[in-house]
Amino acid sequence: MNIPIGLFVEKFIDFLLNNFQPVFSSISKTIEGFMSSVEGALLYLPPLIFMVILALFAWFLANRNIAIFTILSLLLVFGMGLWVSFVQTFVLVIVSGIFSLIIGIPMGILSSSYRTLDRVTTPILDLMQTMPPFVYLIPAVMxxxxxxxxxxxxxxxxxxxxxxxxxxxxxxxxxxxxxxxGHSFGLKPMEMLFKIKLPMALPSIMAGINQSIMLSLSMVVIASMIGASGLGSKVLNGIQRMEIGIGFEAGLSVVILAIILDRITGNIKFNRKKSV
Incomplete structure (x- = not known):
């Protein structure tokens, strides 16, 4: 017995392409324009200024040790001649992370309030998390x-x-x-959400933000297979040409970016507790 699930998926993709191609083109142009603007602005800054700004963010949101690590590690990336690729990857991760959170956090809020929506989204999330990431590249390219x-x-x-x-x-x-x-004080649903629920759920939400950013970084090399520039393309070139040095330097730069973003986002929760 042959169940043609793949055929149904192909027909659905063809339907979307035939009927909504202008929509996809508009989305593509908008995202590309936004990323080009951000990337151009960051590359316009002198590298040292960018390093100092990111280190100050690390100091303000985390602590002094992370700020020192940030500026020293970024100097290492610059010294390896990978600064442009690093900025391209940084923009890719930040933009992807922002979009993930803009969609993900409201969806999480709605799912916690509506049981039917929770039942619908749970299997979809299971599918999204267990599906091999390479599979996402096919419809994205189409x-x-x-x-x-x-x-x-x-x-x-x-x-x-x-x-x-x-x-x-x-x-x-x-x-x-x-x-x-909250009910005894007469709080409305939105007031209950912003004054009680979200502040209490903040540690869990920050963990979700951290994990989303880390997963974005794990897609850097995979996304390079469909033309995404940055450190991932350097790693891919190192694999294709069997040049271990280039691949290692680019991989080390990805690790540096991962550590910086992980430490910054992972310590925001700690700072909040400390201020309380």
Whole structure:
């Protein structure tokens, strides 16, 4: 017995391409224009200025040690001659992470409030998290062509589930007693959400943000297979040409970016607790 699921998927993709191609083109141009503007602005800055700004962010959001590590590691990346590729990857990760959170956090809030939506999204999230990431590249290329845009789209799909799940988990773990207190003070649903639920769920939400960013980084090399520039393309070139040195330097730069973003996002929760 042969169940042609793949044939149904192909027909659905063809339907979308035949009827919504202008929409996909508009989305592609918008994302590409936004990324080009951000990338151009960051590359216009002198590298040292960019390093100092990122180090100050690390100091403000995390601590002094992470700030020192940030500026020293970025000097290493610059010394290896990978600064342009590093900035391209940084933009890809940040833009993908922002889109993942813009979609994921509201979806997590809605899923925690509506049981039917939760039941519908749970198997979809399971599919998104267990599907091999290479599979996302095929429809991304068909809809958006080759380049940065399909890399961003496939990265968003891959990195979004943790933001949804952990936001939903954090809101569901808010004690009922606190909600009863909010009701006793006459808080409306939106006031309850922003004054009680979200502050209590913030540690879980921050964990979701951290995981989404880390998953975005894990797609850097994979996205380079469909034309996404940056450090991933350097790693891919090193693999294709069997040049271990180039691949190692680019991989080390990816690790540096991962550590910087992980330490910054992972310590925001700590700073909040400390201020309280």
């Amino acid at each position: 809809f958006f062509g080759i380049g940065q845009v399909p890399g961003v789209i496939s990265t968003v799909i891959f990195a979004m589930p943790p933001a949804i799940r952990l936001t939903k988990l954090g809101l569901k773990q808010v004690p009922d007693e606190l909600e009863e207190v």
